[in-house]
Every structure is written in C-alpha cells, then in structure tokens.
Amino acid sequence: MPHIVPNRSRVKLNLGIVLVSGGLDSCVTAAIAAEHVELAFLHLNYRQRTEARELVAFTALAEHFRVKKRLVVDISHMHQIGGSSLVDESIAVPEEETEAGLPNTYVPFRNANLLGVAVAWAEVIDATSVYIGAHEEESVYPDCRHEFFKAYEEMIAAGTGPQTHIRLQTPLIALDKTAIIRRGLELAAPLHLTWSCYQNTHKACGKCMSCRLRLAGFLRAGIKDPIPYD
Amino acid sequence: MPHIVPNRSRVKLNLGIVLVSGGLDSCVTAAIAAEHVELAFLHLNYRQRTEARELVAFTALAEHFRVKKRLVVDISHMHQIGGSSLVDESIAVPEEETEAGLPNTYVPFRNANLLGVAVAWAEVIDATSVYIGAHEEESVYPDCRHEFFKAYEEMIAAGTGPQTHIRLQTPLIALDKTAIIRRGLELAAPLHLTWSCYQNTHKACGKCMSCRLRLAGFLRAGIKDPIPYD
Numbered sequence: 055m056p057h058i059v060p061n062r063s064r065v066k067l068n069l070g071i072v073l074v075s076g077g078l079d080s081c082v083t084a085a086i087a088a089e090h091v092e093l094a095f096l097h098l099n100y101r102q103r104t105e106a107r108e109l110v111a112f113t114a115l116a117e118h119f120r121v122k123k124r125l126v127v128d129i130s131h132m133h134q135i136g137g138s139s140l141v142d143e144s145i146a147v148p149e150e151e152t153e154a155g156l157p158n159t160y161v162p163f164r165n166a167n168l169l170g171v172a173v174a175w176a177e178v179i180d181a182t183s184v185y186i187g188a189h190e191e192e193s194v195y196p197d198c199r200h201e202f203f204k205a206y207e208e209m210i211a212a213g214t215g216p217q218t219h220i221r222l223q224t225p226l227i228a229l230d231k232t233a234i235i236r237r238g239l240e241l242a243a244p245l246h247l248t249w250s251c252y253q254n255t256h257k258a259c260g261k262c263m264s265c266r267l268r269l270a271g272f273l274r275a276g277i278k279d280p281i282p283y284d
Numbered sequence: 285m286p287h288i289v290p291n292r293s294r295v296k297l298n299l300g301i302v303l304v305s306g307g308l309d310s311c312v313t314a315a316i317a318a319e320h321v322e323l324a325f326l327h328l329n330y331r332q333r334t335e336a337r338e339l340v341a342f343t344a345l346a347e348h349f350r351v352k353k354r355l356v357v358d359i360s361h362m363h364q365i366g367g368s369s370l371v372d373e374s375i376a377v378p379e380e381e382t383e384a385g386l387p388n389t390y391v392p393f394r395n396a397n398l399l400g401v402a403v404a405w406a407e408v409i410d411a412t413s414v415y416i417g418a419h420e421e422e423s424v425y426p427d428c429r430h431e432f433f434k435a436y437e438e439m440i441a442a443g444t445g446p447q448t449h450i451r452l453q454t455p456l457i458a459l460d461k462t463a464i465i466r467r468g469l470e471l472a473a474p475l476h477l478t479w480s481c482y483q484n485t486h487k488a489c490g491k492c493m494s495c496r497l498r499l500a501g502f503l504r505a506g507i508k509d510p511i512p513y514d
C-alpha cells in the first residue's frame with residue numbers, strides 16, 4: 055500500500071468554469087485553475103475565422119486536463135451583430151494595428167457576452183467560480199480591464215439567486231505575455247497544444263497581432279514557441 | 285402648405301434599442317421609449333415554448349410603431365444550458381407557483397444575457413440607450429431588480445469604448461401590472477397585439493403564472509383584456 059496519497063484526491067473540490075478559447079492565455083489559466091478547483095471547460099464559438107482550429111485546441115486541452123464537464127456553445131449572434139473583422143468576413147484582418155482608437159478586431163461587448171453564458175452555466179452546474187484569461191497589460195479592449203471584471207462580478211451578485219455565489223477569477227490580469235508564458239512553464243501547462251493565430255488554420259501565420267504578441271512573449275521568455283509557423 | 289409641422293419630425297432623435305418579447309410589458313416600454321428616441325427593436329429567441337407566437341407579436345408591434353431597425357437573434361444556447369421549464373421541455377410548466385425559492389420558469393442569468401446582446405448591437409448601430417420592460421413589483425427573479433440594472437449599467441460603462449455612452453432604461457421598474465396597463469392605455473399602446481402566455485400558442489391559456497398576472501392587472505385596471513382566451 056503506497057504511503058503517499060495525494061491529498062487532493064480525497065478532497066471534494068469546488069467546481070470552476072474556465073473559458074477556454076484554445077489559446078495560450080486560456081491554457082495557462084486552466085493550469086492555474088486546476089490548482090484550486092475541479093475544472094469545467096466552456097468554449098464559445100462565435101464563428102470567428104479560426105473556429106475549427108480553436109476547437110481542436112480546446113479538445114486537446116480538455117483531454118490533457120482530463121476535464122469531464124465540457125460545453126461548446128454556438129453564440130453566432132455575435133456574427134450576426136458584426137462590427138468586427140474577427141466575425142465579419144467583409145472586413146480584412148489588419149497586419150498592422152490601426153493608428154488610433156480601437157483596433158477593428160474588437161468584438162463589441164464580447165467578454166460581457168462570453169461571461170453571461172459562463173455564469174448561466176455556473177448557476178446550472180453549481181460552479182462557484184468562472185476563470186477567464188484576460189489581461190490588461192497589452193490590451194486596448196475596454197472589456198479586458200480589471201475595472202470591467204470588478205463591475206461584472208458586482209453585477210453577478212446583484213443578478214443571481216440568493217443561494218448563488220459566483221466569483222470571477224482573472225489570474226492573468228496583471229501579467230504580460232512573457233510572464234504568462236513563464237507561469238505556464240512553471241505549471242507544466244501544455245503550451246504546445248494551444249492556438250493563437252487570427253488568420254490561418256494549419257500553420258500559424260506569424261504576422262497577425264495575436265501571433266506577433268505570442269512570438270514576442272516567447273522571445274522575451276527565452277524559449278522557442280513549440281507550435282509550427284508558416 | 286400646412287401651418288402645423290410636428291416638431292419631432294425635424295429633430296434628429298437618438299437611437300434607442302427596445303427589448304421586445306411581444307408581451308404587454310415590452311409593448312408599453314416601446315410606447316414610452318417612442319416619446320424619447322428613434323426605436324430599434326430587438327427580439328431574442330431562446331427557444332422558449334411560445335417563440336413562434338411571440339415572433340408574430342413582435343412583428344405586429346414593429347409594424348405598429350413603424351420600426352425600421354429590427355434584429356431577431358437566436359440565442360438558443362440558453363436552451364442548451366437549460367435549467368428552466370421555459371427552455372427545457374422535459375420540465376413541466378407549473379400552473380401554481382412553487383412553494384419556496386425561485387419558480388422553475390427562471391432562466392439562469394437571463395436578463396444579463398439578453399442585455400449583453402442588446403449592448404453589443406447598441407455599440408454597432410450607435411444607439412445611446414437600451415430599454416427593457418422589467419419590473420420588480422411582482423417578480424422574484426433576482427435579475428429583474430433595480431439593483432441588478434444599476435450594476436449592469438455600471439458594468440456597461442466599464443466594458444465599452446471611451447466614445448460609447450449607453451444608458452439602461454427601465455421605465456416600468458417600479459410599476460405593477462395594473463399601473464403598466466394604465467400607462468399603456470394613456471399612451472394608446474397597442475395592447476391587443478401582445479402575447480403573454482407561457483403555455484399555448486393560439487389562444488392564451490389563462491392559467492399559467494404569466495396569464496394570471498396579466499388578467500389580474502386588467503381586472504384591477506377595470507378594462508377587458510383585448511386578447512382571446514381559451
């Protein structure tokens with residue numbers, strides 16, 4: 055009989071939902087969440103260009119973390135509402151950032167919509183936390199700021215039943231891409247299974263804003279990005 | 285040449301989105317909103333039992349108010365997430381209210397999800413307000429309370445771009461069903477075009493919680509409900 059029994063196997067953990075796009079940030083967020091909660095994975099398909107590839111990454115991550123509760127939800131009304139190059143195929147994805155204001159990869163009120171689904175599911179499965187891998191460091195999106203998530207958590211408290219207590223967890227909020235990669239390496243997160251590119255679906259393009267942020271992060275972290283590039 | 289020109293025809297009104305289910309409350313809300321803004325109508329189909337009948341009411345109301353900007357959005361992930369008799373056909377709709385706690389017609393975090401879509405659309409079409417016909421008087425739903433809408437409006441401010449200013453308008457919040465019907469009559473709102481029943485799709489059942497609240501309201505207002513009952 056083994057004399058070391060991992061403590062966690064005897065403890066009933068609370069359930070935590072992780073929003074998993076399949077990218078680097080959600081992978082590291084899942085690795086952090088796995089330290090605290092039993093994982094439930096939620097993937098939201100809003101018909102972004104690279105949805106099929108993201109779903110491959112989501113499934114690979116769910117297998118890696120042995121996640122039983124998984125939900126893939128089509129919120130393609132984001133597509134119908136439009137207003138962004140990520141969902142509107144008539145708008146070209148820019149390789150360079152726009153000169154001023156919000157980049158056109160901005161999806162209107164995206165995180166509020168994603169979190170709305172996550173919190174509804176949390177109510178149904180009795181999850182006590184929702185994890186999202188947003189970070190404000192390199193972002194110009196208003197719905198990636200700490201201030202937004204704080205306001206969202208207060209809104210959850212006001213809008214759910216008296217028995218419901220759902221916390222919003224944003225463990226990457228103050229990290230930049232380099233620090234996220236380093237945190238992932240510390241936790242042995244499966245970064246090789248992730249997908250970040252906005253443009254292609256086979257090999258990453260290496261040119262879009264998302265690829266460039268990712269590559270710069272690996273460069274500064276001093277290790278090679280394990281995924282293939284064009 | 286006519287010597288009376290309606291002033292409003294010369295003024296460019298701000299655009300306001302009204303969440304229109306097709307029920308009494310959204311009809312009166314639209315009539316109130318029409319006093320202040322150019323109307324845009326948003327109908328959300330979450331595969332509730334009576335969706336087809338609600339859509340008939342929505343279209344009739346949109347024609348009545350001569351609304352050009354209309355959006356009907358399928359958010360059937362509410363169906364997929366389940367947890368309520370309004371979206372889950374395996375749970376019977378109760379004629380009597382449940383004895384304690386939330387009734388099982390509660391859709392988890394419903395208003396937060398509906399408003400998320402409305403605010404995303406508001407960003408795209410430059411609407412400056414979103415109207416919702418919620419009222420806390422006769423409701424046990426946590427996401428129908430003033431406190432929730434206040435928290436939601438603060439979250440909108442935190443989560444949208446710096447150029448965006450979207451107010452949440454809840455003109456019925458402090459009214460009961462009788463007062464809503466009276467307000468509708470004052471504004472000549474087309475109450476005969478509305479649909480409230482949770483159960484049937486041809487003639488209203490008169491028995492479900494929604495029908496009973498409606499009928500009691502008309503009774504107290506001292507007028508006959510203009511829609512047909514079973």
